[in-house]
Amino acid sequence: MSERVSWVPEGLDTGKPSAARLYDYLLGGGHNFAADRALAEKFLQAQPNARTIARLNRAFLRRAVLFMMDQGIRQFLDLGSGIPTVGNVHEIAQKADPEAHVVYVDFEEVAVAHSQLILEEDPRATIIQEDMTKPQAVLKAAEESGLIDFAQPVGVLTVGVFHFVPPEADPHAVLAAYRDAVPDGSYLAFSQFTQDLQPEEMAGIVEVMKKSQNPMFPRTKSEIAGLFDGFDVVEPGIVPLPLWRPEGQNVDDPDKAGIYAAVGRKV
Numbered sequence: 319m320s321e322r323v324s325w326v327p328e329g330l331d332t333g334k335p336s337a338a339r340l341y342d343y344l345l346g347g348g349h350n351f352a353a354d355r356a357l358a359e360k361f362l363q364a365q366p367n368a369r370t371i372a373r374l375n376r377a378f379l380r381r382a383v384l385f386m387m388d389q390g391i392r393q394f395l396d397l398g399s400g401i402p403t404v405g406n407v408h409e410i411a412q413k414a415d416p417e418a419h420v421v422y423v424d425f426e427e428v429a430v431a432h433s434q435l436i437l438e439e440d441p442r443a444t445i446i447q448e449d450m451t452k453p454q455a456v457l458k459a460a461e462e463s464g465l466i467d468f469a470q471p472v473g474v475l476t477v478g479v480f481h482f483v484p485p486e487a488d489p490h491a492v493l494a495a496y497r498d499a500v501p502d503g504s505y506l507a508f509s510q511f512t513q514d515l516q517p518e519e520m521a522g523i524v525e526v527m528k529k530s531q532n533p534m535f536p537r538t539k540s541e542i543a544g545l546f547d548g549f550d551v552v553e554p555g556i557v558p559l560p561l562w563r564p565e566g567q568n569v570d571d572p573d574k575a576g577i578y579a580a581v582g583r584k585v
């Protein structure tokens with residue numbers, strides 16, 4: 319008799335690949351199914367550097383959280399948080415300050431189920447299953463969690479997720495709603511795929527993901543700059559992932575990162 323694994327939600331259609339599980343596979347995780355791996359292999363054909371890009375993205379997430387901690391941030395809203403893997407936001411933040419609070423948000427069932435499992439014993443972190451392009455619903459649930467005090471600065475993270483937000487979801491308005499809900503001195507950490515770097519590979523990825531449940535929308539540097547409306551982008555600005563305040567990693571060609579990263583302070 320087979321036992322249902324606790325991170326596999328009941329009724330999940332495992333034949334339908336998801337971006338969360340594809341990313342988990344790229345990172346070497348075990349929370350993915352054959353359909354996710356098949357899509358990931360196509361993704362890797364289009365962008366052979368995808369595993370490195372995923373790791374560089376996680377490394378940026380870590381540096382951004384530590385940077386925000388240095389600026390005094392002690393509560394984080396992680397939008398599109400993904401399937402927990404090594405170095406989750408609550409682990410990074412609570413290592414620096416055990417009192418740090420984290421609210422994760424994802425709409426993917428496996429990401430939510432596995433997050434619930436690993437957060438069971440942590441009263442300072444939770445996961446909300448919600449579409450992050452619906453800021454009012456997310457903000458209401460975050461408020462109700464009791465873990466975010468919206469009178470105090472918040473570290474908002476949209477790392478590796480905005481390339482899943484289509485133009486018709488009005489990305490500018492989505493970010494503006496989060497910006498308007500947090501006080502001055504809050505931070506936004508952002509990373510997303512761009513066609514400015516490695517355009518051929520980017521076009522290939524867009525094609526591979528087109529018919530999936532997570533089509534992708536790369537953005538130019540100036541489009542991303544527009545999303546930081548109301549934030550002062552901190553040095554070094556909007557740069558390829560590994561160039562954002564590096565900790566000595568040696569990356570032969572930063573453009574191969576395919577993703578821009580930036581952090582802004584609400585003013």
Ligand SMILES: C[S@@+](CC[C@H](N)C(=O)[O-])C[C@H]1O[C@@H](n2cnc3c(N)ncnc32)[C@H](O)[C@@H]1O
Nearest residue numbers: 338341398399400424425426449450477478482
């Ligand atoms: C590539 S993963 C990034 C995970 C993590 N933020 C990181 O950078 O390591 C993108 C995640 O965003 C989630 N996602 C995409 N669109 C979303 C949306 N509209 N609302 C909530 N989550 C979303 C996916 O389910 C996936 O788990």
